Amino acid sequence: MDPITFSIIRHRLFRIVDEAVITLKHVSGSAITNEGHDLMVSLYRADGSLLMGGVGFLHHLTSAAEACKSIIRNFSGNINEGDIFLLNCPYTAALHTSDIYLIAPIHHNGVLVAWSACFVHVYDIGAMNPGGFSPDSNDIFTEGFSSPGLKLVDKGEIRKDIMNTILNMVRSPEMVALDMSSMIACNNVAKDRMQSLIDKYTPKVVDKACSLLISQSEKLFKERLAELPDGCWHSRQYFDVKGQTFKVLLKMSKEGEKIVFDFSGSSAQSQYGINCSRWASWGGLFAPLFPLLCYDITWNEGVIRPVKMIAPEGSVVNATRPAPVSIATVGAIQAVNNAACVCISKMLSASDKYSKEATAVWHGSHFAIFMFGKNQRGTQSIGILTETFGGAAGARAIGDGVDVGGEVPNPISRMANVETMEATFPIRYLFRRRLKDSGGPGLHRGGTGAEFAITPHDAPDGGINYVISGKGTEYPMSDGLGGGYPGAPSNYLWVKTNEALESGVPLVAYPNSIEQIPGKKEKISWGVFPLVGLDSLYVGWNGGGGYGDPLSRDCDSVARDVKNGVVSNVIAEKVYGVVVDNGKVIHKETNFLRKKLKRERLEMGKINDI
Amino acid sequence: MTSKFSATLSIDQNGTILCSDCEKQLCSREEIWKNYAIVSEQPMERTCGSTYTVSKDVLLRQFYCPECGSLLDSEIALSGDPFLNDTVRG
Numbered sequence A: 001m002d003p004i005t006f007s008i009i010r011h012r013l014f015r016i017v018d019e020a021v022i023t024l025k026h027v028s029g030s031a032i033t034n035e036g037h038d039l040m041v042s043l044y045r046a047d048g049s050l051l052m053g054g055v056g057f058l059h060h061l062t063s064a065a066e067a068c069k070s071i072i073r074n075f076s077g078n079i080n081e082g083d084i085f086l087l088n089c090p091y092t093a094a095l096h097t098s099d100i101y102l103i104a105p106i107h108h109n110g111v112l113v114a115w116s117a118c119f120v121h122v123y124d125i126g127a128m129n130p131g132g133f134s135p136d137s138n139d140i141f142t143e144g145f146s147s148p149g150l151k152l153v154d155k156g157e158i159r160k161d162i163m164n165t166i167l168n169m170v171r172s173p174e175m176v177a178l179d180m181s182s183m184i185a186c187n188n189v190a191k192d193r194m195q196s197l198i199d200k201y202t203p204k205v206v207d208k209a210c211s212l213l214i215s216q217s218e219k220l221f222k223e224r225l226a227e228l229p230d231g232c233w234h235s236r237q238y239f240d241v242k243g244q245t246f247k248v249l250l251k252m253s254k255e256g257e258k259i260v261f262d263f264s265g266s267s268a269q270s271q272y273g274i275n276c277s278r279w280a281s282w283g284g285l286f287a288p289l290f291p292l293l294c295y296d297i298t299w300n301e302g303v304i305r306p307v308k309m310i311a312p313e314g315s316v317v318n319a320t321r322p323a324p325v326s327i328a329t330v331g332a333i334q335a336v337n338n339a340a341c342v343c344i345s346k347m348l349s350a351s352d353k354y355s356k357e358a359t360a361v362w363h364g365s366h367f368a369i370f371m372f373g374k375n376q377r378g379t380q381s382i383g384i385l386t387e388t389f390g391g392a393a394g395a396r397a398i399g400d401g402v403d404v405g406g407e408v409p410n411p412i413s414r415m416a417n418v419e420t421m422e423a424t425f426p427i428r429y430l431f432r433r434r435l436k437d438s439g440g441p442g443l444h445r446g447g448t449g450a451e452f453a454i455t456p457h458d459a460p461d462g463g464i465n466y467v468i469s470g471k472g473t474e475y476p477m478s479d480g481l482g483g484g485y486p487g488a489p490s491n492y493l494w495v496k497t498n499e500a501l502e503s504g505v506p507l508v509a510y511p512n513s514i515e516q517i518p519g520k521k522e523k524i525s526w527g528v529f530p531l532v533g534l535d536s537l538y539v540g541w542n543g544g545g546g547y548g549d550p551l552s553r554d555c556d557s558v559a560r561d562v563k564n565g566v567v568s569n570v571i572a573e574k575v576y577g578v579v580v581d582n583g584k585v586i587h588k589e590t591n592f593l594r595k596k597l598k599r600e601r602l603e604m605g606k607i608n609d610i
Numbered sequence B: 001m002t003s004k005f006s007a008t009l010s011i012d013q014n015g016t017i018l019c020s021d022c023e024k025q026l027c028s029r030e031e032i033w034k035n036y037a038i039v040s041e042q043p044m045e046r047t048c049g050s051t052y053t054v055s056k057d058v059l060l061r062q063f064y065c066p067e068c069g070s071l072l073d074s075e076i077a078l079s080g081d082p083f084l085n086d087t088v089r090g
């Protein structure tokens, strides 16, 4: 095929996805979509295989392919031009019920030529707890509406009976309706642009280019795999839920042009919704694989072909129905993301050509905190604190992680500004800033997480409630690389100022740190909690992992970190061996301290020998 | 002439794993290099400071070069967890 035409069509496909994402953001009214970018749009071939993976949460690219294939199987003979299907059953293809897929066939002159698929995390799905993450649910039946596939739009007409039934089962139906509209609009834009592309270049040429694009990705990915060393790499993720500990173990084997991800030895499935289904683990390992190994290769079916996965049935990474999975995306899937990131980066580190591409884990644990209750306008607000999408970059072989620098599985994640959150919920921020000593120490430092505290403000009911389904508090999840330390874990505190004031402790008008807020600090991480009166919620979120030996870090960089308030003097001395005074390195003391710390390491060895 | 084994280790033409900093020979590629390193296991909070408010059972396990003291790898572990033993066949 003429390479110029091929290139133009490839770029047009990319632009179609891009424009569809913009549509999704502009029509959806919820902060999780248009501020946090918890979304995805991709294009699929007529048989449902991935053609052009878009940005957003990358673990959806392969799951939505499965969703397309499931619709093709179940609606055979009944797939018409102008139809749009809905699928959100995690045991069919989706990740959890609140991430609804809307999937649209694309026809040209009456012939099915492709599919577009998208998701947003809808405002509510009718689970036990508002917002979709449902820590109180112990089975899939209480995690809200769940469909293995239905026709929502029939030949261009919304099926009102179906739409009304869905909206009848959710909180804030007007917002869920807007989410649905955004996905319908998104699919319509993708379809329209795809049809224009085919009009211009003919069905035959576009089909040829699409087929070539997939075989090109397969060829390029196999060539890359062949360049990388053969071997076997391991990682281990622990995460805590309500006093219980779960483990995801990964052995990644690479031989020639094949790569196998084996999760044998991972914990049995849980009674809590942190499990994920098989398709979710499959997507979870591709989320870091696409950007780390295929940054210059089109993300499609061709990349998927050389990859195999082993995930034991009945485990946290391949739960059996009706196990709950509502928290999967920030639970087992994120542990899979992290474990795969570590193994892939270890393989890159073992390559003379690609070692510079290696990275420690970024933002290993989301804190999905959903607020719900009556807002300052007297209506209901449900929504996530979008700070969780702010993330924290892991340190890389070539440099420090960016503070509050996002995450690998979603290259476009970001957080809303304080004013947006204060306008959405009846709350006031006491402070929000980078969190000192949260970036994993190393030759290159992990990016910091951040900390903030919120208190009720102008709340008609005196406050608001929140659902928290955190993990990553008892075990750090942002692993370091090449000796680098892990990033700090997350920390959630309920500060009980109401009680303190009753016992005579004086009020502090504008506290500027967790230490200044009066009241007992209770560590929390799981369940539904009130935020009322003068109480506050403090969140410190996890930093990125570090890379390499902190004793080799450039002393001036440590001094700069201390001066900027992101590393304490205590850690500068104890972990980096650098003495800093007034923002300057004290060289004589630093040389002495670094030698002493190295000596202590070696003496530890002598003790072991004895 | 050496090639990379990990971010901190190299491997020479005879298949011997070396510290990339000081070229100390640790063992052959068929063996577990971590058995030839200095191992330290400490509660994470004690090592990393007060932001690491983790369960007291969580250990930071670190492996040092026995010659130059460079940090070669770190693992998060619970007591008794096996080492994460990676192999590179080249």
Ligand SMILES: [Zn+2]
Pocket: B019, B020, B021, B022, B023, B024, B065, B066, B067, B068, B069, B070
């Ligand atoms: Zn050495």
